[in-house]
Amino acid sequence: MMNFGLVDMRLVSPRDGWPKKGARQAASGAVAILDQARLFDSTEDAVRDLGRIYATTARERGQAKPVINAEEAADATRALWAEGGTRTGILFGPERMGLSNDDVALADAILSFPVNPAFSSLNLAQAVLLVGYEWWKRESGGAAPIAPTRNPTPPPREHVLAFFDFVERELDAVEFFYPPEKAPIMRRNLRNIWHRLALSGQDVQTLRGAFTALVTGRRGGRAPRNPAD
Amino acid sequence: MMNFGLVDMRLVSPRDGWPKKGARQAASGAVAILDQARLFDSTEDAVRDLGRIYATTARERGQAKPVINAEEAADATRALWAEGGTRTGILFGPERMGLSNDDVALADAILSFPVNPAFSSLNLAQAVLLVGYEWWKRESGGAAPIAPTRNPTPPPREHVLAFFDFVERELDAVEFFYPPEKAPIMRRNLRNIWHRLALSGQDVQTLRGAFTALVTGRRGGRAPRNPAD
Numbered sequence: 001m002m003n004f005g006l007v008d009m010r011l012v013s014p015r016d017g018w019p020k021k022g023a024r025q026a027a028s029g030a031v032a033i034l035d036q037a038r039l040f041d042s043t044e045d046a047v048r049d050l051g052r053i054y055a056t057t058a059r060e061r062g063q064a065k066p067v068i069n070a071e072e073a074a075d076a077t078r079a080l081w082a083e084g085g086t087r088t089g090i091l092f093g094p095e096r097m098g099l100s101n102d103d104v105a106l107a108d109a110i111l112s113f114p115v116n117p118a119f120s121s122l123n124l125a126q127a128v129l130l131v132g133y134e135w136w137k138r139e140s141g142g143a144a145p146i147a148p149t150r151n152p153t154p155p156p157r158e159h160v161l162a163f164f165d166f167v168e169r170e171l172d173a174v175e176f177f178y179p180p181e182k183a184p185i186m187r188r189n190l191r192n193i194w195h196r197l198a199l200s201g202q203d204v205q206t207l208r209g210a211f212t213a214l215v216t217g218r219r220g221g222r223a224p225r226n227p228a229d
Numbered sequence: 230m231m232n233f234g235l236v237d238m239r240l241v242s243p244r245d246g247w248p249k250k251g252a253r254q255a256a257s258g259a260v261a262i263l264d265q266a267r268l269f270d271s272t273e274d275a276v277r278d279l280g281r282i283y284a285t286t287a288r289e290r291g292q293a294k295p296v297i298n299a300e301e302a303a304d305a306t307r308a309l310w311a312e313g314g315t316r317t318g319i320l321f322g323p324e325r326m327g328l329s330n331d332d333v334a335l336a337d338a339i340l341s342f343p344v345n346p347a348f349s350s351l352n353l354a355q356a357v358l359l360v361g362y363e364w365w366k367r368e369s370g371g372a373a374p375i376a377p378t379r380n381p382t383p384p385p386r387e388h389v390l391a392f393f394d395f396v397e398r399e400l401d402a403v404e405f406f407y408p409p410e411k412a413p414i415m416r417r418n419l420r421n422i423w424h425r426l427a428l429s430g431q432d433v434q435t436l437r438g439a440f441t442a443l444v445t446g447r448r449g450g451r452a453p454r455n456p457a458d
Contacts, residue, residue, distance in 0.1 A: 002348040003355075028350045060375045064429070067373050112373030114366055119231040120374060121257045126232075126358055133359055137343055144296050144341030145349060146289045200293070 002030035004132030005139055009037045010046045015094070043091065043103045051086035052076065055099055055107035056127050058120055063101070066109040070134035073111050078138055090131055095124050155201035163204045164191055170215050231259035233361030234368055238266045239275045244323070272320065272332045280315035281305065284328055284336035285356050287349055292330070295338040299363035302340050307367055319360055324353050384430035392433045393420055399444050 001009060011018055018039055024031050040046035047053050054073050055065075068076070073090065080086035091107060093099035104110065113122060113130055122130075168177075168187060177183035197203065230238060240247055247268055253260050269275035276282050283302050284294075297305070302319065309315035320336060322328035333339065342351060342359055351359075397406075397416060406412035426432065 003344045003351055005345045028352075030348060030350070058375065067375060069371055069373055071371070110375075112375055113362070114369045114371050114373055115232045116234045116365065117374045119259060121259070122232055123257075129355055129358060130362055133342070133362075136345065140343045142298055142300070142343050144298055144343055145346045146287065146296060146339075146341050 001033055001128060001132055003129075004136035006132050006135065007033055007036060009033050010040060010089070011037055012040050012043050012046050014039070043106055047089050047091075047106060049087065050089040052080055052088040053091060053107045054088070054109055054111040055091045055104045056111045056113075056131070057093065057099055057104060058112060058115070058122065059098065061101055061104050061110070063104055063110075065104070065107065067112050068109050070111060070113060070131050073109075073131065074134040074138050077135070092124055092127055153201075155199065155204055159201065159204055160194070160199060163199075163208055164194065166208060167211055170211060230262055230357060230361055232358075233365035235361050235364065236262055236265060238262050239269060239318070240266055241269050241272050241275050243268075272335055276318050276320075276335060278316065279318040281309055281317040282320060282336045283317070283338055283340040284320045284333045285340045285342075285360070286322065286328055286333060287341060287344070287351065288327065290330055290333050290339070292333055292339075294333070294336065296341050297338050299340060299342060299360050302338075302360065303363040303367050306364070321353055321356055382430075384428065384433055388430065388433055389423070389428060392428075392437055393423065395437060396440055399440060 001007065014020065018037070019034065023034055027034055038046075054068070073088075077088040080088055090111065091099055091103055093103065111131070113127065115122060168190070171177060171190075177186050199207070230236065243249065247266070248263065252263055256263055267275075283297070302317075306317040309317055319340065320328055320332055322332065340360070342356065344351060397419070400406060400419075406415050428436070
């Protein structure tokens with residue numbers, strides 16, 4: 001829940017009482033949710049202040065309710081809140097048994113997940129995770145919290161071109177561009193490979209160093225043709 | 230994995246060996262995946278036959294790789310497979326430590342999840358679940374495996390209209406439609422409430438029975454005005 005910005009947990013007559021031993025240790029630091037959790041004697045009591053209720057279930061209950069997925073639930077929840085401050089609740093049943101039919105009857109719609117019909121076995125924690133995930137995707141715009149490392153600033157193009165020239169000079173020296181009539185296209189293909197890398201200044205230095213080492217080694221320790229620039 | 234149609238699990242030198250004691254019991258029946266799991270000594274060995282590799286990580290690794298989310302990974306995986314049968318692998322790191330930087334270096338891109346920046350603590354099982362979920366959403370078109378119970382066949386409209394007439398007669402008798410000049414709009418509003426229910430034949434019978442009981446009770450056991458039809 002806390003991974004996805006959900007905080008209002010309501011518990012209906014938990015089997016082992018509350019607070020439950022070991023829950024804090026298992027919460028990976030999300031103790032605020034445990035501390036704020038509210039206890040109710042019945043599902044009806046738990047949902048009294050809500051305007052929209054979805055029941056998560058994987059089984060058809062014969063209650064002629066609409067079935068929506070977690071994306072639709074997240075969209076509707078956001079819309080109801082934005083339009084008039086309507087609060088939505090999601091009912092999750094206990095492990096194994098799931099929600100009772102009476103609990104499902106309290107809901108406006110059934111929330112179900114697309115799973116492999118040949119093997120469907122989502123547990124309680126997984127169902128909560130998926131609901132939270134779809135909720136947060138919409139809240140956050142779906143962006144990962146880490147930004148990709150951008151290449152600092154692209155190097156001046158002359159550095160890149162000097163690198164091209166250097167590599168091509170060395171390749172010319174070993175007659176790589178053969179036959180001569182193919183040389184222009186071979187050069188072009190090679191340059192396009194380098195361009196595709198969107199080389200940073202550091203990348204250019206690293207590659208140039210690598211080529212220099214190869215050339216130097218091949219020549220038995222002599223310096224490459226154009227060690228400067 | 231099996232919930233979402235994923236079957237090819239590859240393990241790189243698992244800490245506790247393989248097969249792992251208790252794994253089958255914990256698999257909720259998804260033992261096919263355990264039985265087919267392949268063991269590798271290194272991540273490099275595990276990915277040799279793949280064409281595209283994503284590394285799941287929540288931390289910025291300074292490796293200047295693109296960062297994508299699970300939806301984009303699922304889309305790209307499907308597209309690569311459709312275009313040329315290219316197989317994609319997703320790397321997940323061990324609990325706590327996550328992937329090593331060398332593992333991340335094997336990947337074409339980083340796969341990360343939108344999580345609350347104030348509290349992000351997805352574990353291994355959760356990361357696998359979310360990747361599988363996004364994959365299966367695309368494979369399945371996102372539909373829940375259960376279909377809503379449809380109202381069998383809408384009842385003939387004359388049954389619905391007869392129900393309206395019955396209710397309105399009873400309400401007329403207790404002077405519900407007052408003042409008289411408001412009666413037409415009150416009737417219309419009431420009929421629109423019933424219409425919104427998209428009543429099934431069973432629903433009509435149920436409601437009619439309920440109204441009859443109310444009317445009968447109020448009259449001290451006498452039959453309602455129009456018990457037939």
